[in-house]
Amino acid sequence: MGATxxxxxxxxxxxxLGLLAAVGLPLDSADxxxxxxxxxxxxxxxxxxxAAAAYAAVKAERSPVxxxxxxxxxxxxxxxxxxxxxxxxxxxxxxxxxxxxxxxLLAWALVSQLAAIKPRAxxxxxxxxxAIPLIFGAWLLVFWQVIVIALQVPFVLIPxxxxxxxxxxxxxxxxxxxxxxxxxxxxxxxxxxxxxSGFLVAILVDRVPFLQRGLLPVGNLVSALPIIGIAPIxxxxxxxxxxxxxxxxxxxxxFPMLVNTVTGLAASQPMQRDLxxxxxxxxxxxxxxxxxxxxxxxxxxxxKINSTLALIAAxxxxxxxxxxxxxxxxxSTEVGRMNIDMVWAEIAVAALAGSVFYGVIALIxxxxxxxxxxxxx
Amino acid sequence: MTTLAVPAPRPLKKPGQLxxxxxxxxxxxxxxxxxxxxxxxxxARDVFARQKVEPTLSQMIGATYSMERPLLPxxxxxxxxxxxxxxxxxxxxxxxxxxHGWVTLSxxxxxxxxGTLLGLLLAVGIxxxxxxxxxxxxxxxxxxxIPIVAIAPMIVVVGYxxxxxxxxxxxxxxxxxxxxxxxxxxxxxPITVGMVKGLRSPDPMHLDLxxxxxxxxxxAFWxxxxxxxxxYLFTSMQIxxxxxxxxxxxxELPTGAAAxxxxxxxxxxxxxxxxxxxAALLAASILAAVLVAIVGYANRLVVxxxxxxx
Numbered sequence: 001m002g003a004t005x006x007x008x009x010x011x012x013x014x015x016x017l018g019l020l021a022a023v024g025l026p027l028d029s030a031d032x033x034x035x036x037x038x039x040x041x042x043x044x045x046x047x048x049x050x051a052a053a054a055y056a057a058v059k060a061e062r063s064p065v066x067x068x069x070x071x072x073x074x075x076x077x078x079x080x081x082x083x084x085x086x087x088x089x090x091x092x093x094x095x096x097x098x099x100x101x102x103x104x105l106l107a108w109a110l111v112s113q114l115a116a117i118k119p120r121a122x123x124x125x126x127x128x129x130x131a132i133p134l135i136f137g138a139w140l141l142v143f144w145q146v147i148v149i150a151l152q153v154p155f156v157l158i159p160x161x162x163x164x165x166x167x168x169x170x171x172x173x174x175x176x177x178x179x180x181x182x183x184x185x186x187x188x189x190x191x192x193x194x195x196x197s198g199f200l201v202a203i204l205v206d207r208v209p210f211l212q213r214g215l216l217p218v219g220n221l222v223s224a225l226p227i228i229g230i231a232p233i234x235x236x237x238x239x240x241x242x243x244x245x246x247x248x249x250x251x252x253x254x255f256p257m258l259v260n261t262v263t264g265l266a267a268s269q270p271m272q273r274d275l276x277x278x279x280x281x282x283x284x285x286x287x288x289x290x291x292x293x294x295x296x297x298x299x300x301x302x303x304k305i306n307s308t309l310a311l312i313a314a315x316x317x318x319x320x321x322x323x324x325x326x327x328x329x330x331x332s333t334e335v336g337r338m339n340i341d342m343v344w345a346e347i348a349v350a351a352l353a354g355s356v357f358y359g360v361i362a363l364i365x366x367x368x369x370x371x372x373x374x375x376x377x
Numbered sequence: 378m379t380t381l382a383v384p385a386p387r388p389l390k391k392p393g394q395l396x397x398x399x400x401x402x403x404x405x406x407x408x409x410x411x412x413x414x415x416x417x418x419x420x421a422r423d424v425f426a427r428q429k430v431e432p433t434l435s436q437m438i439g440a441t442y443s444m445e446r447p448l449l450p451x452x453x454x455x456x457x458x459x460x461x462x463x464x465x466x467x468x469x470x471x472x473x474x475x476x477h478g479w480v481t482l483s484x485x486x487x488x489x490x491x492g493t494l495l496g497l498l499l500a501v502g503i504x505x506x507x508x509x510x511x512x513x514x515x516x517x518x519x520x521x522x523i524p525i526v527a528i529a530p531m532i533v534v535v536g537y538x539x540x541x542x543x544x545x546x547x548x549x550x551x552x553x554x555x556x557x558x559x560x561x562x563x564x565x566x567p568i569t570v571g572m573v574k575g576l577r578s579p580d581p582m583h584l585d586l587x588x589x590x591x592x593x594x595x596x597a598f599w600x601x602x603x604x605x606x607x608x609y610l611f612t613s614m615q616i617x618x619x620x621x622x623x624x625x626x627x628x629e630l631p632t633g634a635a636a637x638x639x640x641x642x643x644x645x646x647x648x649x650x651x652x653x654x655x656a657a658l659l660a661a662s663i664l665a666a667v668l669v670a671i672v673g674y675a676n677r678l679v680v681x682x683x684x685x686x687x
Contacts (some may be wrong), residue, residue, distance in 0.1 A: 060669060079469035085601055108508065111508050111511065111512050112507075112508045114511075115507060115508050115510075115511040115512070132511045132512050132515070133511075133512055135512065135515055136512035136513065136515075136516065137516065147681055154543075156538060157535050157538060157539055157543075158535065210397050210400075211397070211401070213394050213397040213398070213402035214394075214396075214397030214398050214399075215397075215401050217394065217398050218398065218401055218402065218405075220668060223668070225619075225661070225662045225665050226619075226623045226626055226661050226662070226665055227620055228623060228626070228627065229638075229639075229657070229658045229661055230658065231642075231646075232642055232643070232645060232646030232654050233651070233654060233655070233658075235646065236448060236646075236649070236651065237416075237448065237449075314527075316627055316630075319627075319630050319645050320642075320643070321646065331632075335534045340534075340535075
């Protein structure tokens with residue numbers, strides 16, 4: 001790098017030391033003769049890849065070849081570690097940990113290299129922005145798997161990701177039924193109703209200044225309260241099926257929408273409003289042509305907050321009683337039966353659904369508020 | 378509710394705000410009374426029909442507002458129950474709401490304090506280590522999109538099993554720690570996100586100025602970055618403490634906790650004790666409002682002390 005020092009410069013050297021340790025130390029603490037070079041051709045491929053990547057990282061710091069080598073080597077190292085892991089459960093040796101940490105260090109070196117690249121527009125920049133957190137997430141899963149199996153953590157405490165994945169694959173019909181009950185019925189209905197009514201009341205509040213002064217402080221107060229607590233009441237009013245969950249979602253999403261929309265409607269400049277007045281625009285014209293567009297970023301902020309809030313509210317509401325289907329029902333009953341892998345599968349579905357929901361709203365926001373300064377960089 | 382940004386403290390004593398708020402509150406109470414009448418009317422009519430009495434309107438009103446297990450209790454019933462269960466019993470009695478409130482509050486505060494420290498630590502790491510920023514920060518943001526509270530029962534059960542079964546702690550301690558863990562888990566994210574923003578809020582000019590003074594990174598942190606981030610910290614703490622309380626309440630649902638506001642809600646739901654549910658709910662609301670107000674007050678105090686008041 002010349003004059004400027006790069007932070008990641010130390011990592012390849014540590015990786016070299018780690019590689020030596022991985023090759024020279026036993027993989028199995030109970031069997032001193034189990035070494036990585038004796039694992040056959042696969043072991044040698046891993047060793048060569050790791051060595052090549054570490055060498056490339058030391059020699060030619062930032063080049064596509066180095067990046068590809070680093071990626072290949074860390075993948076191979078992680079793969080090898082996971083591959084020989086089942087035979088080592090409970091008695092993993094220092095060589096195994098050295099292999100794992102070396103692969104991780106190379107992945108870290110790769111991340112530092114990728115992070116140093118100047119952000120670019122277009123699909124390449126987008127892929128780069130996606131790749132860095134994905135590497136981090138993948139390694140989180142690898143460490144989870146390794147630690148749970150190597151230390152033989154009891155299954156009821158935390159199951160390894162592989163078990164969760166196989167449970168997820170094998171119980172798709174149940175998960176789909178739960179998803180339909182909780183997300184497609186309760187969350188969507190509640191979200192639409194809650195956000196819609198919050199928006200309409202916000203317009204009303206905006207039209208009547210007295211309400212703005214009276215209702216907003218109350219709304220601000222309510223938005224800090226544990227609304228999830230109304231779930232038992234809603235179950236009592238609307239029955240055990242999804243309408244009671246939708247009702248909780250309506251209440252939970254109403255106030256964020258109300259408060260944000262009112263704030264957004266006040267966001268336009270007084271000058272612009274005066275201009276509208278000089279055009280002799282009436283209330284509705286200035287609302288639709290000036291103030292609602294100005295309020296869009298705030299409205300989308302509420303929509304994004306609500307997208308996750310709705311799912312949380314629906315799932316927690318199911319803890320207070322549901323028919324025998326639904327994500328919250330499944331989580332609470334399977335926890336009781338110690339089927340923790342099923343619970344984690346349900347959580348994975350919920351996380352995915354929440355992220356996709358949020359992502360869709362964010363995409364719509366990007367398409368409809370492209371003019372806003374925060375997107376015009 | 379939970380993740381909604383609590384707006385920066387604004388002057389509460391704006392002229393003419395008290396009266397509209399009062400009117401709105403009175404209107405809500407009026408709607409509540411009317412709603413209670415109509416929701417409970419069917420139940421009351423059934424009772425009268427069984428006694429073969431044709432009720433007059435005043436009898437109907439009297440009956441709907443004083444039912445044992447109404448669909449919607451009237452405000453005064455909730456207020457009476459709240460008053461009775463907070464002052465009527467000894468503080469350490471199982472029937473006292475003060476006792477249940479304290480069980481929830483202690484877990485909330487423990488989780489909030491740990492979560493704040495953890496969030497601060499993470500934020501400092503993210504601001505100062507660029508590879509952490511690029512790789513960890515997207516996950517912190519993404520974690521806001523997954524239903525964290527939904528994982529709460531998992532954490533409670535895992536933590537409870539770990540501490541009660543593996544470490545051999547007593548059931549009460551394990552429950553307390555499991556609930557505190559959820560509160561920690563829920564509260565450290567807003568703190569991290571807010572503090573990352575806050576620690577980056579100083580003007581680049583000011584950072585340059587620090588550099589011309591040849592200040593070390595440590596000095597720049599304590600003398601510039603940290604003070605500049607305090608308003609963000611307090612705003613985040615207001616969100617975090619409200620969500621900690623939600624976490625503690627949700628944490629009381631899955632392990633069959635015998636005490637706490639969440640346990641009161643669950644028990645009330647099982648036995649159809651509507652008035653008890655409403656009283657617990659109201660107690661939780663008051664607790665949340667007081668906690669948020671305390672943090673807001675601390676904010677104003679610190680801001681004034683630092684000469685940053687507007």
